[in-house]
Amino acid sequence: MAENKKYSIAVIGDRDVISGFRALGLKVFAVSENQSATEQIIKIKESGEFAIILITASAKKTVPEDQFRKLTREPLPTILTIPDIKESNTGSIEHLKDLTERAIGFDILS
Numbered sequence: 001m002a003e004n005k006k007y008s009i010a011v012i013g014d015r016d017v018i019s020g021f022r023a024l025g026l027k028v029f030a031v032s033e034n035q036s037a038t039e040q041i042i043k044i045k046e047s048g049e050f051a052i053i054l055i056t057a058s059a060k061k062t063v064p065e066d067q068f069r070k071l072t073r074e075p076l077p078t079i080l081t082i083p084d085i086k087e088s089n090t091g092s093i094e095h096l097k098d099l100t101e102r103a104i105g106f107d108i109l110s
Helices: 015-023 038-047 065-071 090-104
Strands: 008-013 027-030 050-056 078-082
Touching: 008 015, 008 038, 015 027, 015 050, 038 050, 038 065
Parallel strands: 008 027, 008 050, 050 078
Antiparallel strands: none
16 A cells, blocks of 8 residues: 655745745745855655745846756755745746646747
8 A cells, every 4th residue: 555645845935935845734945145056955755754845036047057957856845936035026927937838848838
C-alpha cells in the first residue's frame, strides 16, 4: 500500500514581504537583497518536505535564469513566482506563461 506523505509549502523572499505567510502555516525562508536564493531553493528541494516553493519576484531575480530552469525541471517541488511589493508582476506573468507552455505545449496566455 502506498504511503501518504504530507508535504508543506515553502516561501522564499525578503523578510518583510514573506512574514505574513508564516501566520498561514507556511514555512518561510528569508533572503536579503544581496543574497542569492539559489542555496535556499536547493536546501528546500533536498529536504523532500515541500511540494510547492513560492518565491517572490525580487528573490527570483537573484537566481541565474539557466540555474532556475534546472531547478524547475522536476515536478516536485513546484516552484512558483509570486509578485511582491517591491516589484511589478511582469516576471511572474512570464514565468506563468512558461509553465503553461511546458505543461500543455503552447502559450494560451498571450
